[in-house]
Amino acid sequence: MGFLLQMIITGVVVGSIYALVALGFVLIYRASGALNLANGEFVLIGSYICLTLVAVYQIPFIFAFLLTLVFNVLLGMIVERVVLRPLINAPTISVIMATIGLSSLLAGFAHMIWGYQTQSYPPVFPSTPIRMGEIIISPVYLWSFIIVIIMLILFGLLFKYSKLGLAMRAVADDQMAASSVGISVKNVYLITWGFASLVAAVGGVLLGNINGVDATMATIGLTVLPVVILGGLDSILGAIVAGFLVGIIQNLTAGYLEPILGGGLKEVIPFIIVTLILMIKPHGLFGKGGIERV
Amino acid sequence: MLRINNVEVVYNKSILAIRGVSLEVPDGKIVALLGSNGAGKSTTLKAISGLLKQEGGAITEGTIEFEKEQIHGMDPDKIVEKGIFQCIEGRRVFTHLTVEENLLTGAYTRKDRKNIPDDIERVYHYFPKLKMLRKKLSGLLSGGEQQMLAIGRGIMARPKILLLDEPSLGIAPLLVKEIFENIKQINTEEGTSILVVEQNANIALSIADYAYVLENGRIVMQGSVDKLLSDESVKAAYLGFDKKEKGDIREVKSYKKIKRFV
Ligand SMILES: Nc1ncnc2c1ncn2[C@@H]1O[C@H](COP(=O)(O)OP(=O)(O)O)[C@@H](O)[C@H]1O
Ligand SMILES: [Mg+2]
Numbered sequence: 001m002g003f004l005l006q007m008i009i010t011g012v013v014v015g016s017i018y019a020l021v022a023l024g025f026v027l028i029y030r031a032s033g034a035l036n037l038a039n040g041e042f043v044l045i046g047s048y049i050c051l052t053l054v055a056v057y058q059i060p061f062i063f064a065f066l067l068t069l070v071f072n073v074l075l076g077m078i079v080e081r082v083v084l085r086p087l088i089n090a091p092t093i094s095v096i097m098a099t100i101g102l103s104s105l106l107a108g109f110a111h112m113i114w115g116y117q118t119q120s121y122p123p124v125f126p127s128t129p130i131r132m133g134e135i136i137i138s139p140v141y142l143w144s145f146i147i148v149i150i151m152l153i154l155f156g157l158l159f160k161y162s163k164l165g166l167a168m169r170a171v172a173d174d175q176m177a178a179s180s181v182g183i184s185v186k187n188v189y190l191i192t193w194g195f196a197s198l199v200a201a202v203g204g205v206l207l208g209n210i211n212g213v214d215a216t217m218a219t220i221g222l223t224v225l226p227v228v229i230l231g232g233l234d235s236i237l238g239a240i241v242a243g244f245l246v247g248i249i250q251n252l253t254a255g256y257l258e259p260i261l262g263g264g265l266k267e268v269i270p271f272i273i274v275t276l277i278l279m280i281k282p283h284g285l286f287g288k289g290g291i292e293r294v
Numbered sequence: 295m296l297r298i299n300n301v302e303v304v305y306n307k308s309i310l311a312i313r314g315v316s317l318e319v320p321d322g323k324i325v326a327l328l329g330s331n332g333a334g335k336s337t338t339l340k341a342i343s344g345l346l347k348q349e350g351g352a353i354t355e356g357t358i359e360f361e362k363e364q365i366h367g368m369d370p371d372k373i374v375e376k377g378i379f380q381c382i383e384g385r386r387v388f389t390h391l392t393v394e395e396n397l398l399t400g401a402y403t404r405k406d407r408k409n410i411p412d413d414i415e416r417v418y419h420y421f422p423k424l425k426m427l428r429k430k431l432s433g434l435l436s437g438g439e440q441q442m443l444a445i446g447r448g449i450m451a452r453p454k455i456l457l458l459d460e461p462s463l464g465i466a467p468l469l470v471k472e473i474f475e476n477i478k479q480i481n482t483e484e485g486t487s488i489l490v491v492e493q494n495a496n497i498a499l500s501i502a503d504y505a506y507v508l509e510n511g512r513i514v515m516q517g518s519v520d521k522l523l524s525d526e527s528v529k530a531a532y533l534g535f536d537k538k539e540k541g542d543i544r545e546v547k548s549y550k551k552i553k554r555f556v
Contacts, residue, residue, distance in 0.1 A: 089350070163402070170388050170399050177386040179345055181447060182374030182403035 002134040007255040008248055013141045013210075015247020016148040021203040021220060022227045022239040023155065024196030030172035030234050031192045034084065034095040039200055040221020041106035046072045046201025047208035047217060048114050051121055061124045068201050076197025080190050088186075107218060118214040125209065144206040151202060152240065159236070168192065172234070219267070223250075226270040230277060232287025242285060246270045295320055296342065296378070296455055296489070301356035303337050303346065311337040311351065312511040319455060324481050324488045326498040326519075329508035335491040336383050338508070339457045342489075343380035344370040360455075375403045377454035381447070383491075384463065385440040389433030393424055396432050396443055400450030410450070417446035420476050438469035442476070449480065455487040456480070462494045470494070474501050499523060 021043060028036045049071050053064035083102055087095050125139040159165035170178040171188045179185055207217060227246045231238025254266040277285065296319040303311045312334035319325045329335050340346040341353055344365070358366040365373055379400075387396050397417055401410050418425040421442040427435060432443055441461055448456050458477065462470040478501040481488050492498035499505060499519050507515040515528070522528050 089348075166391075166395060166398055167402065169391060169395075173388040173390050174386055176345065176348060176382060177388060178399070179348060179370045180343065180374075180380050180382045180386070181399045182371040182379075182451065183399070184369065184371045185348075 003255065004252075005135050007251045009135060009137060010141065011248030011251035012244060013145045013247070014207075014251065015244035016145055016152075017203045017206055017243075018220070018224055018227050018247050019240040019243025020148050020151055020199045022224045022231065022243045023152070023236060024199040025224055025228050026231070026234065026236055026239040027168070027192050028196050029228070030236075031168065032084075032095070032189055033092050035092075035099065036193075036196065037096065037099040037221065038079070038103035038106055039196065039224060040218035041103050041110065042072060042076065042197045042200035043204040043207070043220050044110055044213070044215070044218040045075065045106060045204070046197075047204030047213045048110060048119075050201070050205045051119060051208055051213055052114075054124070055119070055122055065205060068205060069198050072197040072201035073194040076193040076195070076200075077190050079197070080193035084189065084193070085186070088189075103218075103221070107215065110218075111215060114213075116215055118212045120212040121209045140209050144210065147202065147206065151199065155199075164191065223267070223270055226274040230270075230274050230284055232284030235284070235286035238284060238286030246273070249273060295361065296487070297359045298338070298342065299357045299359065301338070301341055301358065302354045303334075303341050303351050304354045305337075305349070305351045307352075310511065312341075312508070315356070315508070315511070315513055317506050317513065317516070319487050319489045321454075321487055322481070322485055323503045324478070324490065324501055326495075326502035326505040327489060327491045327508060328493070328495045328498060328505060329491075330493060333508040334511040335508055336459055337511075339380055339382075339459050339489070339491055342373075343378060343457060344368055344373045345380065345382070371403060374451060374453075377452075378457065379448045379451045379453035379455070380457040381444045381459060381461070383459040385437070385444045387432040387435070387440045387443050387447070389431065391432060392429055393432055393435070393443055394428045397424075397446055397450050400447035403451065413450055413452065417449050420449065420480060421446055438465050438473070441465055441469075441473055445473070445476065445480070449484070453486060455489065458488065458490040460491055460493065462492060462497055470497055474498075477501060 021039065024042075025036055025039050028034055046068055050064050050068040053059045053067055054061055057064075059067070079102060083098055084095065087098055125143050127139070129136045129138050130142060159168065167178070167183045167188050168191075170181070170183055171185055175185055178188075203220065204213075204217065207220070223246070227242045228239050230246065231240070231242035250266050250269060253269045258265050281287075298315060298317050301315045302313045305311055315334070315338055317325070317327070317338075327335050327338060337346070337351065340349065340351065342358055342365075346352065353366055357364060360376060360378060363376070365376060365378070368376075388399060391399070394414065397414050398410070401407075401413065404410065423439060424442055424446060427439060432440060435443065445456075445458070445461065461473055461477065465473065474497050477488060477490065480486055481501075490498055490502065499522065502519050504518050505516065505522055506513050515522075
């Protein structure tokens with residue numbers, strides 16, 4: 001029982017990070033129909049930047065974290081401006097190809113600068129585990145979870161109540177109509193990429209604190225793919241719920257199935273689930289096929 | 295005053311949509327731009343509002359002047375800020391946003407944010423039905439209600455001129471009459487100039503001061519509504535022409551007749 005709960009809690013924490021990274025992915029998809037396959041590299045680079053600031057430049061973690069966020073927002077915006085903007089009326093496939101190219105490019109840079117060795121963050125969070133009855137949680141998990149939840153709530157409020165959120169929803173709904181009311185679609189794209197890169201950095205920093213950083217961290221970009229497809233690709237709530245689901249299922253797989261069936265299953269299981277669910281619900285769990293009048 | 299001078303529009307560098315189109319919308323007036331499907335009416339409006347670029351269209355000749363300033367080439371958001379607001383064809387409300395959120399998008403470029411709640415009330419004054427629907431997702435509204443919302447979104451921008459693209463499209467005849475009365479009322483009470491594009495000439499002329507007729511991308515006729523309405527050949531050719539099928543032979547004949555007449 002304790003083991004099960006332990007697995008689920010780990011799953012919830014990792015899943016919350018998936019949810020956050022998936023959110024950035026979904027926002028870009030909703031705004032422009034582009035699948036950002038360089039999302040994992042945003043995570044990786046964010047994680048490395050913060051690590052470098054903390055470990056090499058000895059900057060206190062909280063400032064390093066904030067600087068990383070600024071860096072990643074700029075990175076996301078530059079990518080939008082230089083790579084995506086020229087493709088604004090191009091077919092979706094061209095955009096996807098461009099993000100694949102971008103992901104190789106960014107991964108290449110990351111390897112050139114930081115190499116392939118796994119590097120660990122200096123301990124940022126207290127290391128004494130927190131006991132809750134039978135369950136033991138390490139503070140880094142708890143803090144990660146809290147930070148993600150705060151981010152998600154902040155985002156929810158911004159999205160629902162701010163002028164920017166309104167513009168983002170309008171552009172996702174109908175680009176031409178959004179332009180007609182005076183929303184600059186280009187600016188919304190720019191901000192959306194900045195934001196997606198920002199949440200990716202948060203994910204990267206948290207994952208880095210949990211597991212350390214190396215090139216394989218970018219595979220989260222792939223893990224997030226089944227998450228968003230499961231959620232319905234254009235559904236924000238779907239991405240968040242599916243993020244948690246995939247995190248939990250992955251950890252249960254690692255805890256119960258891998259000892260029997262062998263390693264690696266954890267990485268494959270999200271794709272298996274997605275395939276099964278899409279057979280039953282082709283629009284994903286929360287996908288909308290347009291509003292129908294009743 | 296909005297003045298379009300000798301404008302030519304080409305789509306995808308190959309399709310000539312309108313040519314030599316000149317028209318004027320004086321302050322406070324309602325001007326109708328009539329013509330059958332494919333005549334180039336929407337293209338003319340998009341040339342003014344700057345939405346053309348997003349559709350692969352470009353103004354290849356001519357000028358567009360609003361209050362003595364060249365607006366040709368500006369981005370659509372800048373043009374909205376100048377006071378020109380286009381209600382695009384087919385209503386195009388944001389279906390996943392509520393009625394009130396849709397109205398808020400109309401006020402997107404406004405700097406005087408504190409007046410927005412009052413303006414929402416003003417929209418409800420013109421369209422009381424919308425008030426009851428304010429929390430409802432716009433995708434669930436009827437066509438007529440969506441058209442009211444689309445115009446309401448325009449009011450929220452407090453434009454100097456509203457460009458309306460076929461407000462009667464796909465709406466029950468009784469509601470069409472009501473909506474055109476609302477348009478007239480907005481013009482009188484807000485002093486907003488209006489350029490209304492229609493295939494339904496009858497209804498548009500019922501509120502307009504001046505009208506232009508567009509055929510195959512060219513203005514083939516223009517005049518004050520009184521003058522047009524008193525002309526028998528115009529009546530025969532245009533009032534009710536929306537009932538005919540596109541490509542109807544009679545339409546082509548009438549087109550020639552009109553050309554001689556002009
Ligand atoms: N996005 C577009 N790309 C290519 N051609 C277009 C486009 N939009 C309109 N056209 C062409 O321009 C002409 C005028 O169209 P439009 O302005 O929509 O007419 P109307 O609004 O009077 O029905 C038509 O021949 C149409 O096929
Ligand atoms: Mg049209």
